[in-house]
Amino acid sequence: QKEVEQDPGPLSVPEGAIVSLNCTYSNSAFQYFMWYRQYSRKGPELLMYTYSSGNKEDGRFTAQVDKSSKYISLFIRDSQPSDSATYLCAMTGSGGYQKVTFGTGTKLQVIP
Amino acid sequence: SAVISQKPSRDICQRGTSLTIQCQVDSQVTMMFWYRQQPGQSLTLIATANQGSEATYESGFVIDKFPISRPNLTFSTLTVSNMSPEDSSIYLCSVEGTPYNEQFFGPGTRLTVL
Numbered sequence: 001q002k003e004v005e006q007d008p009g010p011l012s013v014p015e016g017a018i019v020s021l022n023c024t025y026s027n028s029a030f031q032y033f034m035w036y037r038q039y040s041r042k043g044p045e046l047l048m049y050t051y052s053s054g055n056k057e058d059g060r061f062t063a064q065v066d067k068s069s070k071y072i073s074l075f076i077r078d079s080q081p082s083d084s085a086t087y088l089c090a091m092t093g094s095g096g097y098q099k100v101t102f103g104t105g106t107k108l109q110v111i112p
Numbered sequence: 113s114a115v116i117s118q119k120p121s122r123d124i125c126q127r128g129t130s131l132t133i134q135c136q137v138d139s140q141v142t143m144m145f146w147y148r149q150q151p152g153q154s155l156t157l158i159a160t161a162n163q164g165s166e167a168t169y170e171s172g173f174v175i176d177k178f179p180i181s182r183p184n185l186t187f188s189t190l191t192v193s194n195m196s197p198e199d200s201s202i203y204l205c206s207v208e209g210t211p212y213n214e215q216f217f218g219p220g221t222r223l224t225v226l
Binding site: 034041082 | 153157200216219220
């Protein structure tokens with residue numbers, strides 16, 4: 001079993017839809033949770049990060065962490081064609097340097 | 113966040129040859145990281161490079177195959193040696209942010225081995 005599981009998609013939605021992207025994980029030591037966006041032929045770009053459980057909102061994006069279920073989500077409201085990209089979840093532990101573990105990424109296409 | 117550049121952006125190489133990838137950061141950083149991203153797979157950490165010491169390699173990666181240099185606090189190179197088609201991948205360098213150990217990535221080097 002992989003430490004981090006993420007549905008690879010592809011996920012196609014119409015413009016304006018609410019998108020839900022999810023990851024599950026097995027390592028209870030993970031404390032920091034991140035979402036990256038990667039456009040084709042580009043490096044991953046940090047989108048959001050959260051610490052422990054709870055929600056964090058930034059514009060149209062909301063990151064949610066449920067540590068009891070080992071489940072994290074990224075919601076995109078009013079999705080735009082420019083949101084079409086691959087979204088990777090990532091997580092790491094706390095206390096000094098900890099290796100970051102990535103999901104495989106979900107490819108999202110927002111159709112105009 | 114740091115600005116990271118990589119050279120080359122892409123290359124097509126013959127089996128058995130070697131390629132050196134350069135990574136330049138616009139600020140001094142203690143740790144630099146090299147990742148591999150293969151289609152359909154998650155980002156895999158190859159090694160961590162600290163200035164002034166030997167790189168630390170992850171399980172499955174060895175120095176003879178992926179030698180790394182870290183001559184100063186803003187620059188690192190990764191060499192992919194004796195390449196085979198299985199080495200075709202995107203290679204990314206990154207630096208670490210604080211306080212969450214979040215990774216900031218360069219644009220990547222897309223390598224195709226024939």
